[in-house]
Amino acid sequence: MKLFGRRNLILFLVLLAVAIGLYVRRRIESSVISVKVARATGGDFVQTFRTNGVVEPVEFREVRAQFSGRVIAVQVREGDRVRAGQSLARLDSSDVRAEFAQARAQLLEAEQALAKIQNGSARNQLEAQIAQAQADLALADSNRRRDETLLKQRAISQLEFDESSAAYEKASQRLAALEKERATQLQHLDPLSEEEAKARVQQARVLSENARERLKATEAPAPLAGTVLVAPPRAGTLVSVGDLLAKVGDLDRLQVRAFIDQPDFSSIQPGSHVQITSNGFPGDIWQGTVTLLSAQLTALGKRVVGEALCSIKAGRDRLPVNSNVDLTFTSRELHGVLLVPVDAVLQREKRNYVYVVEGGMLHLREVQIGSSNADFVVVKSGLEANQMVLNDLEVQPREGMRVVPRS
Incomplete structure (x- = not known):
């Protein structure tokens, strides 16, 4: 009887120990969370920003009224090819002829x-x-x-x-x-x-020559050989000094005039790379280069912008003149730097941290960071290449939290 009782006690204790072990294991397993992680990797960093622009000829000229008068004839239409000096429109020249005769x-x-x-x-x-x-x-x-x-x-x-x-x-x-x-x-x-x-x-002589030029201007001559981009106003229109009569450009060479917001304008320079896209050609990308920057910022609606002229390296004949395009500028390039995803970096009290995954647990570590873009942050110090960091916005991390990494 005593032997039977002792055996039962031993069996009970064994079963109790197993039960306790299973319970503890389940509690431990239930406290381990599966999290997304990423590795700190060395590579090249590219910082970009987007803006808008308009396609225009590299060379174009405007013809403006040099005196007030009435348009009596229109010689061309938009899209016509013209030679340099060809008459685009004729203005009433009676007053100018009298002025020229008096000057002579x-x-x-x-x-x-x-x-x-x-x-x-x-x-x-x-x-x-x-x-x-x-x-x-x-x-x-x-x-x-x-x-x-x-x-x-x-x-x-x-x-x-x-x-x-x-x-x-x-x-x-x-x-x-x-x-x-x-x-x-x-x-x-x-x-x-x-x-x-x-x-x-x-x-x-100066007065006579000026009168002669004004007389020539009544024919609104084309300032260069090219295509009429803006046609003259219809016959009968009264124009004032400085009014636009026509615009002629050389469509064999095109460029994009980009409008860049003030904070980004200082980050580019002649030679900076740019990608050009158009809603009219989904999926197509044109490569370009900044050729010239404006000396001053100007107001464009509610924006304060600088202008950049950008060459188009290939496929420029498919972009219509005066069409609106989107541009992505490369403002900074760094080579051989340590990168982590943007979501991996936490900011607390003006300091930057990441959670490093080591031994199945999270450890908070302060890092010094540099430039960033929409995807990555440059880590200057505090982290080594190939270290695993938490990259999961759905997790509320804490020091020592047990985790199971997943990509």
Whole structure:
């Protein structure tokens, strides 16, 4: 009886121990949570941002009204190919023609006034001729007086004396004619100086040339060979100075004008890479490069933006001019850095932490981080490559929590 009781007691104790072990095991197993994890990996980091832009020709020119008037004829339509200088539209030119005629008349008058003053060089020549004539007259008078004495002494003949007298009369008449010509010129002398007259001619030429250009502008000539992007307003339209008449561009070379918000604008520079997409071509991606940045920021609706011109490396002929596109800029590239998913980093009191999975448990560890994008964070210190970190937003982690990792 005692033996039977002892055996039952031993059996009971064994069963109790097994039950307790199973209970403890189940409690332990029930406290272990399956969590998503990721490994810290070395690699390349790319930081990007998105914005919008518009496709335009690399080279295009606007034709604007240089004076107020009415459009009397339209020569082209949007999409037409034109040559440089070809008339795009004609404006009423009656007032401009009158202005040009007046400017030409003023130029002619100024040139005539200058010509009169510049005849002063002829006066200098005349003065030299008068001086020579005076010398010739003095010599002729001396010869005549000498021959008169010789004639009285009968040393020369009357014929020889008459020749001396005739030479004197001729020299006297020559001098009188030159002095009369000088008096006539002095009566018609212009009071302007030569420099003043030249300035008036130059001013008149500028006015005449401006009037000529304005007359040409009544034909609204194409500034370059290309395609009409914006056609002139219809005939009968009244335009003012500065109004857009037409826009012509070379469609053989296209670019994208991007509008970049102020915080992102400083992160790019000429040569930065950009990807271009269009809703009109789903799935297609064009590669590009920043070629030029605007010097100033400007207001665009409620945004403050800078402008960037971006070249298109391939497939540019499929993007319509003036179409809106989306752009993804590469603002930073880092090579050979340690990366963890964005969701793995926790911020507490302005410090950054990750939960490292070691020995089936979570351990909180402070890390120093750098740049980040939508997917990854650069870890500068506090973590080593290939270490496993918690990456599960559905878990409320705590120090020492037992976990089962899953990808």
